[in-house]
Amino acid sequence: MSLASRTRLAALLAAVSVAAAGVTGWAYGHGDVRRPAAPEAVVRPSVTEGSALQIVAHPDDDLFFMNPDLSRSISTGIKVTTVYLTSGESDGRNEAHSPHLDDAAGPADRAAYAEARQNGIRGAYAQMATGDRSSAWQRRSIPTAGGGSAEVDVLVARPEVNLVWMELREARSISGDNPESLRGLWNGRVPALGSQLTSGTPVKQEFSYTREQVTAAIADVLAMYKPTTIRTQDPTPGRTDAGTFLDHQDHVYGARFVQAAAALYARSTDRPHFSVQNYVSYPNSSLPPTLDPQTAEEKLGYLKTYAWTDHEDWCGSPAGCGDRKAATRPTGAGWNQTIRYSRGDGTSWMAEGASGRLWAFAALDGRMAYWTRSGPQAPWQGPRFLSGAGIDTGASAVRLPDGRIAVFATRTTLGPAPEDYGRDVVYAVQTRADGAFGPWQTLGTPDTTDVSGTSAISAPSVAVDPAGRLTVYVRDSRRTLRARTQTAPGGAFGTWQDLGGAGLLGDPVTATDGSGRRHVYAATAGSVLAWVQPAPGAPFGGPFATGLPQTTGVLSVRAEGDGVRLFFRRPGSGSVGTSLASVDGPEPQFSRVAAAGGLGGYGGIGVAGGLLAGRAGAGTASVTGADGPQAWQESQMLYTGAPAGVAERAGTTVAAALGLDADLHVVTEVPAAGSEPWGGPPPAPRAPAGAPPTPPPRPLTKK
Structure with missing residues (x-):
């Protein structure tokens, strides 16, 4: 990267400052994401307002599939709420290898096992928010619009962190045809689905919901918390060749109930705007890891708390302090190393x-x-x-x-x-x-x-x-x-x-090179496939094997001369790689993969001119140059989806992202050097698992 380019990049300015129009500038700090972690939990204030609400089928779906987005949202001090649709009672035995119900291992206690999972979740959230897994919660029962009740837990030390337990019965099978399930209720196999109360819950009265009542109850929770970002699982993961879903049936149909509830909630007028982010769950098992080792280890620390791996009685509950079924493999099927969006990359x-x-x-x-x-x-x-x-x-x-x-x-x-x-x-x-x-x-x-x-x-x-x-x-x-x-x-x-093609991941990407030939690329679990016109207007050739290395499944592309340049994340590190595709014959040729952007991060990369925009290792919206491995210039803003960019005809380059506040946030690379350097303090380092809290710094105001 030339000195002039580095100077221009260092002079990125907030292009706009119009909060009333729902658009703000990114607020940036100095430095590389790879500074050492602080020995204490820190609240890192976001430059955006808003709130995040996760809705998952079971206790642990959030920890396995939505972290580190979840822990980083908690670290900003915004309101964070997680809703659990079912109690996750399974077979009622809190042990790593549960035997069948009819053998001599003793009676099942689904209410107690569900409580143990609740205790593990409360410990993990307290650890993410305060560094102390035993930090106190205030628990109460509230009525729902569905005619039942839900348990609401508020973290006393950080009351903006809430948990909501809907306490419905789970399917008790990944794919089995059990009518008493969210799937059976959605498909009309049963007229109503009953509750599965946990032992120790403040909810005392059993209840059941019809399909419409489940939708109304979830919409009522949305109306109570008014989130600007809704996180949920994938309602359409696809099927195997045998016809079964690629994911747990509760994940799939729980997400469909969330879709219906969000549509109902959207009809109300007393609410902010909101976005929806969907997450991949079980299919991650067969896909490349997306997180760098430091982030994966941090995520694993929270999972170990949930799984009660040390077996210490820190919670004082006869049911247990966590989910011992997860204790032998708190990584899941490699899920601690992965976070992946099913839409929005x-x-x-x-x-x-x-x-x-x-x-x-x-x-x-x-x-x-x-x-x-x-x-x-x-x-x-x-x-x-x-x-x-x-x-x-x-x-x-x-x-x-x-x-x-x-x-x-x-x-x-x-x-x-x-x-x-x-x-x-x-x-x-x-x-x-x-x-x-x-x-x-x-x-x-x-x-x-x-x-x-x-x-x-x-x-x-x-x-x-x-x-x-x-x-x-x-x-x-x-x-x-x-x-x-x-x-x-x-x-x-x-x-x-x-x-x-076969086994394609994510969204295909397309660009037209300087000679007018169109290129289309799609990732697979092992490489990237290409479809290219040998001449402008000619039928596509392909799919061609590119020989490119394994990626995390998310691609970006831009035209570059008589070829196109691909950008992608490398598995296990999150670093950005790039290769130039050119056409000289029937198949495209690819240059040696080079580094672009700083270390770490995950998700899609917005590309415009000489600018890359994406997540740095700390998860914040960040920018760097496209033509070399410079460190990310980090902002103090978390966002949803992936950034986009445009190289304007006027010479400026604009990058934008949708913040957790459901507002558009923009930065502009000016075409001339000489502006003031970055303003504002650098983002705080990520906190390690299990550290005590410190008083939060003064929050920044939104521009």
Whole structure:
């Protein structure tokens, strides 16, 4: 990286400061993420407000699949609440290898085992928040809109940390056809699902919920806490060849109930805007690790507390102080080394339209929100909303040759019958440059069978040819690449085409090189596959084996001369690698993988010009140069999804991310050096597991 480039990068300025418009600048500090951890728990204030609410099926789904996002949210001091739909009572035996219920090991006690899991969760949260697993909780029972009751636990030392226990019965089987389950309730196999109260709970009266009452009860919790970020599991993980879900049935159907509850909550008016982030659960077992060793070890520390690995009686409960089933393998199936989003890792949700106007898109409240800025010196305006509900996390935007913007997404359909559930690809196009958007139009889905059971299509990736014809690419539920292209600019789309491939992960990415050839790439568990036009307008060749190394499954791409450059995370470290793809013959050729960006981090990488934006090892929104392994310049902001970037025709480079406050946050790389260096204090180092608390520093104010 040249001295001039380093100077420009060091002079990134907050492009806007318009809180009323829902847009703020990133606040940055100095230094590398790899400083030693402090010997004490620290509250690291975020520059954003807002609150995060996790909803999971079982006690431990949050620790296995949503950390370190969870612990880092707690560390900022924002409001953090986790809701557990079922009690996780399993077979009622709190031991590592539970025998069958009918042998001589003694009677099962599901209420006691569920309480032990509660105790382990409370210990892990207290440790994340205060460093002391035995820190006190205040517990009470509250009525729910479903006609039952829930237990609410408040951490006394950090009352912004809450746990809500819905205490419904779990399926007691990963995939078995048990009607007494969330799956059975969703599919109408049973009219109501009963409770499984834990021993020691302040909830004293048994209850049951219909499907509508479960939805209402969850929506009521959302209304009580008013989150700006909702985290939940994957409602559409897909199926195996044998027809069973790739995930635990409670994870899948619990997430579908959350979808229905969020849609109900979105109809209310007394609430802030909110985003939704979905997390991969069991399928992580067969996928590459995404976390660096330091973060994985920190995550494991909280899991060991939950699993009660030391067997010390720190909680004073006869039921036990944690989940001994997890004690022999607190790592899970390698889950302590991994966090992965099932949607929202795409980085193509910004575009430059006519006359230098920028557009940014994100799903808020189940609708497509957009922000716009008319020029480099103009304020951002938004969020404004396209009509229509059911829009999923993950948007892709492109500019048409006449300056109009087209935005693509997927949409989930909910209905009273199980077969009403499904997902389709939709798009909306401006009626004129800088004008209003037309109505959503549907492209359907390439999954034509078992739509309600799978619907596991990826978010779309979109390309536009010189004539203005659009092509949309998705990964289908069979993990192959599918495409649909307009027959004429502005006209109807042809049928879904099967482009092949196997075992694809994440969202496909596409770019057009300087010679007009289109490239499409998709990750697999072991490498990356490529589809490339040998000449502009020619049919695609591929899929080609690229020979690229294993990635974490999330790709970004930008055009570079007569080729395109790929960016990806390396498993086990989170560092960013890059390779240039060029075409000289029937197959693309790839340069040696080089380092780009600092060490650590996870999730998608926004690429624009010479700028990379993504998570540093501390999980914060950070930037660095694209042409070398410089350290991340860290902000003090956590965010959801992945950043996007645009290299404007005016010469500036803009990166944006959606904060946990459901606001757009922006930084701009100015084209000339000489600005003041970074302002504000550096972010505090990550706290180790099990450290005592210290008084929090004075929070920064939002710009």
